[in-house]
Amino acid sequence: MSTLEFRNISKIFPGVRALxxxxxxxxxGEVVALLGENGAGKSTLLKVLNGDYQxxxxxxLLNGQPQKFKTxxxxxxxxxxxxxxxxxxxxxxxxxxxIFMEALPKTSFGLVDNRVLNQEAQKIIDLFKLPIxxxxxxxxxxxxxxxxxxxxxxYRRHPKVIAFDEPTAxxxxxxxxxxxxxxxxxxxxxxIILYVxxxxxxxxxxxxxxxVFKDGKFVKQLATKDTNxxxxxxxxxxxxxxxxxxxxxxxxEIGDVILDVQHLTNPWITDVSFQLHRGxxxxxxxxxxxxxxxxxxxxxxxxxxxEGTILLxxxxxxxxxxxxxxxxxxxxxxxxxxxxxxxxxxxxxDNINVAAMKKVSKGxxxxxxxxxxxxxxxxQQLNIKTPDExxxxxxxxxxxxxxxxxxxxxxxxxxxxxxxxxxxxIDVGAKAEIYQIACSLAKQGIGVIFISSELPEILGVCDxxxxxxxxxxxxxxxxxxxxxxxxxxxxxxxxxxxx
Amino acid sequence: MSESTKNKxxxxxxxxxxxxxxxxxxLIVMVIIFTILKxxxxxxxxxxxxxxxxxxxxxxxxxxxxxxxxxxIDMSSGSISAxxxxxxxxxxxxxxxxxxxxxxxxxxxxxxxxANAFLVTKLEVxxxxxTLATQSIFRGLAFIICGGKSIGVSHKVFLKIGTTRIFxxxxxxxxxxxLFTIFAVILMKTRFGRSIYMVGGNANAARLAGxxxxxxxTILFTISGVMAALGxxxxxxxxxxxQPSASEGLEFDAVTACVLGGVAMSGGIxxxxxxxxGLLIMQGFxxxxxxxxxxxxxxxxxxxLLLIAALxxxxxxxxxxxxNALKQMEAARLxxx
Numbered sequence: 001m002s003t004l005e006f007r008n009i010s011k012i013f014p015g016v017r018a019l020x021x022x023x024x025x026x027x028x029g030e031v032v033a034l035l036g037e038n039g040a041g042k043s044t045l046l047k048v049l050n051g052d053y054q055x056x057x058x059x060x061l062l063n064g065q066p067q068k069f070k071t072x073x074x075x076x077x078x079x080x081x082x083x084x085x086x087x088x089x090x091x092x093x094x095x096x097x098x099i100f101m102e103a104l105p106k107t108s109f110g111l112v113d114n115r116v117l118n119q120e121a122q123k124i125i126d127l128f129k130l131p132i133x134x135x136x137x138x139x140x141x142x143x144x145x146x147x148x149x150x151x152x153x154x155y156r157r158h159p160k161v162i163a164f165d166e167p168t169a170x171x172x173x174x175x176x177x178x179x180x181x182x183x184x185x186x187x188x189x190x191x192i193i194l195y196v197x198x199x200x201x202x203x204x205x206x207x208x209x210x211x212v213f214k215d216g217k218f219v220k221q222l223a224t225k226d227t228n229x230x231x232x233x234x235x236x237x238x239x240x241x242x243x244x245x246x247x248x249x250x251x252x253e254i255g256d257v258i259l260d261v262q263h264l265t266n267p268w269i270t271d272v273s274f275q276l277h278r279g280x281x282x283x284x285x286x287x288x289x290x291x292x293x294x295x296x297x298x299x300x301x302x303x304x305x306x307e308g309t310i311l312l313x314x315x316x317x318x319x320x321x322x323x324x325x326x327x328x329x330x331x332x333x334x335x336x337x338x339x340x341x342x343x344x345x346x347x348x349x350d351n352i353n354v355a356a357m358k359k360v361s362k363g364x365x366x367x368x369x370x371x372x373x374x375x376x377x378x379x380q381q382l383n384i385k386t387p388d389e390x391x392x393x394x395x396x397x398x399x400x401x402x403x404x405x406x407x408x409x410x411x412x413x414x415x416x417x418x419x420x421x422x423x424x425x426i427d428v429g430a431k432a433e434i435y436q437i438a439c440s441l442a443k444q445g446i447g448v449i450f451i452s453s454e455l456p457e458i459l460g461v462c463d464x465x466x467x468x469x470x471x472x473x474x475x476x477x478x479x480x481x482x483x484x485x486x487x488x489x490x491x492x493x494x495x496x497x498x499x
Numbered sequence: 500m501s502e503s504t505k506n507k508x509x510x511x512x513x514x515x516x517x518x519x520x521x522x523x524x525x526l527i528v529m530v531i532i533f534t535i536l537k538x539x540x541x542x543x544x545x546x547x548x549x550x551x552x553x554x555x556x557x558x559x560x561x562x563x564x565x566x567x568x569x570x571x572i573d574m575s576s577g578s579i580s581a582x583x584x585x586x587x588x589x590x591x592x593x594x595x596x597x598x599x600x601x602x603x604x605x606x607x608x609x610x611x612x613x614a615n616a617f618l619v620t621k622l623e624v625x626x627x628x629x630t631l632a633t634q635s636i637f638r639g640l641a642f643i644i645c646g647g648k649s650i651g652v653s654h655k656v657f658l659k660i661g662t663t664r665i666f667x668x669x670x671x672x673x674x675x676x677x678l679f680t681i682f683a684v685i686l687m688k689t690r691f692g693r694s695i696y697m698v699g700g701n702a703n704a705a706r707l708a709g710x711x712x713x714x715x716x717t718i719l720f721t722i723s724g725v726m727a728a729l730g731x732x733x734x735x736x737x738x739x740x741x742q743p744s745a746s747e748g749l750e751f752d753a754v755t756a757c758v759l760g761g762v763a764m765s766g767g768i769x770x771x772x773x774x775x776x777g778l779l780i781m782q783g784f785x786x787x788x789x790x791x792x793x794x795x796x797x798x799x800x801x802x803x804l805l806l807i808a809a810l811x812x813x814x815x816x817x818x819x820x821x822x823n824a825l826k827q828m829e830a831a832r833l834x835x836x
Binding site: 012300302321325334339341342344346350354355358394395408 | 595688689690691694697700703704707708710711820
């Protein structure tokens with residue numbers, strides 16, 4: 001029996017402590033679920049596992065032997081494979097060529113021996129009882145079968161550990177059945193299997209153990225059969241968020257319609273219509289890729305619009321660029337803070353003032369005293385923890401970086417502020433502050449759109465909830481009269497219809 | 500302690516802690532070494548020589564500093580400069596009045612810059628390849644429009660640009676210093692200047708914060724083209740002719756100066772005073788090698804090594820920034836616990 005043991009693994013990034021003293025053990029013949037909210041550290045752990053990242057502290061042992069890999073290649077050689085949700089294959093090559101990518105059999109002339117290649121590949125395919133041929137081009141296969149090729153590629157290297165990172169994200173239900181059959185076979189062969197997923201139902205179907213992560217820390221390891229969904233959610237969230245939400249100072253007076261979106265359509269979204277009121281926090285729930293971010297980017301002038309109209313304060317608008325949207329009174333806190341939000345090498349002050357530079361200028365010239373004053377005021381107002389306004393934003397924690405982004409939009413005095421996963425990757429304390437900021441913005445009469453994949457916060461913060469699936473709005477719910485299950489059923493509507 | 504000494508203290512500390520302190524020391528050390536090897540290096544005449552050589556490269560370095568802060572580089576400056584030199588010589592030879600000839604030359608430079616910008620922002624070609632293509636095109640065109648021969652200039656007023664001295668300082672140096680100051684103010688003090696840093700720091704975030712990244716980049720390539728064209732015209736005046744083979748590797752010298760001066764290859768970081776010191780090191784170094792009678796082929800090798808040294812410093816500064824960020828976080832965490 002083989003074991004995989006993590007001892008005190010830590011990993012620090014600028015802005016966030018991704019893993020903090022993570023310890024647990026996985027045994028062969030078991031499927032171990034890694035469960036946690038977004039940003040809990042699951043993916044980081046997998047990257048440490050396969051040598052993509054180097055741990056800043058701690059070590060992990062395979063069968064009692066400490067492992068240290070400088071590159072993913074070394075990890076593969078040592079028997080560790082990761083199956084990502086994005087498939088990493090050459091679509092124009094055959095199944096066999098993909099499976100034997102770096103170990104193509106050769107003839108005595110040094111050429112590729114296609115006969116042996118296809119024979120060997122077919123053996124593996126038959127082992128998993130898959131209805132595909134070794135000579136098929138990968139691009140002609142279904143998504144699930146492409147994923148199987150990836151698994152077979154990993155299998156061919158005689159792995160000891162296979163980790164799956166959200167493998168079902170783009171699979172249909174029948175395809176998931178195929179995947180699970182294969183995972184069960186791998187389990188029977190005595191491999192150690194790690195399984196990362198957000199979908200509770202799958203956790204209970206396929207896994208034997210669950211390891212719960214929270215904010216980069218280990219919370220608990222328990223046998224899947226001895227637990228239930230409620231307990232797991234409580235462990236993931238870590239504390240009763242109900243208290244946090246009850247303590248919010250909410251806006252009670254919701255005004256007239258400020259943003260009216262009608263039949264918005266572009267390559268990513270279809271016929272999206274909704275109304276946002278002054279002082280309202282409108283939640284957008286849905287699975288990753290449901291089209292929520294795309295809807296907002298279209299409204300904000302960051303993506304093209306094919307059809308549909310947008311009315312802002314009753315006037316028809318269509319923004320050709322984010323600049324035009326900002327000038328008209330829109331603001332967007334992006335989901336991807338690092339790539340689309342912060343200017344890492346610039347100061348907190350520059351990051352705060354960037355969207356409203358005119359306010360701290362005289363003519364074409366920036367006015368230094370005004371810049372400093374505006375930044376200092378915002379830092380106090382939002383309780384941003386930084387030694388001073390000249391500190392580089394990259395040196396702050398994730399939560400404080402996010403508060404700087406909020407400060408940026410407050411400077412721009414928006415009428416509508418869109419928050420796209422505003423609490424992603426930040427710790428629980430800062431989350432509570434973000435919720436309160438959202439509520440205070442609503443109190444000032446700003447229309448707030450709140451996109452989140454975390455259902456408790458959607459339920460706890462919003463005045464009204466819209467659910468999206470596959471580029472369409474599938475439901476409108478009242479947070480006081482609904483629950484997580486109902487939201488999820490709308491979020492997965494399309495999948496259910498298919499059944 | 501009296502108020503004035505306190506201020507002096509602060510000033511000293513500010514200079515020492517500034518990011519440009521290191522390269523300032525490097526400049527001083529370099530000057531000392533060359534002076535020991537050849538005392539005439541530190542003569543008034545030679546210093547003026549260095550400054551004159553700075554003036555053309557410096558004009559191009561203005562454009563490159565702006566572009567590099569925005570995360571771009573213009574590889575075509577040398578060719579634009581040569582083309583412009585020949586172009587203005589031809590215009591003057593065929594009797595165009597000087598203001599019109601000079602104006603048209605600068606407009607042509609602007610158009611070439613716009614072409615670069617079009618390739619980069621509309622066709623989304625990498626700046627390196629795009630400006631490498633225009634580099635080849637305009638070097639070729641420089642030879643074509645003059646039939647491969649240099650074009651002599653006899654326009655008296657134009658030649659004065661190369662020979663006039665004000666308080667002993669030649670006019671190209673003064674033109675360079677004035678433009679340098681103006682652009683330094685633009686970069687430091689205006690919204691446009693700040694936008695350049697934002698675009699180079701994170702183009703995606705800049706766009707979503709309402710800065711038009713592509714428009715900014717377009718303006719910067721245009722400025723770079725105009726600066727190169729002006730440099731070419733001044734060079735033609737100094738050499739009494741427009742020469743199609745002139746200014747070979749001009750962009751190389753300018754980019755080396757910028758990198759030496761702390762303008763980050765990755766964009767978003769750098770300032771004009773750093774670029775200025777970098778320029779003095781670059782030109783002081785080239786001049787020093789010439790004064791020591793180093794063979795010109797070896798000078799090329801030495802310049803390549805200098806660029807590698809500059810890139811190494813760039814790398815070390817980047818690592819230092821990352822280390823600082825980690826240290827800050829660690830400290831913040833300890834404080835919390």
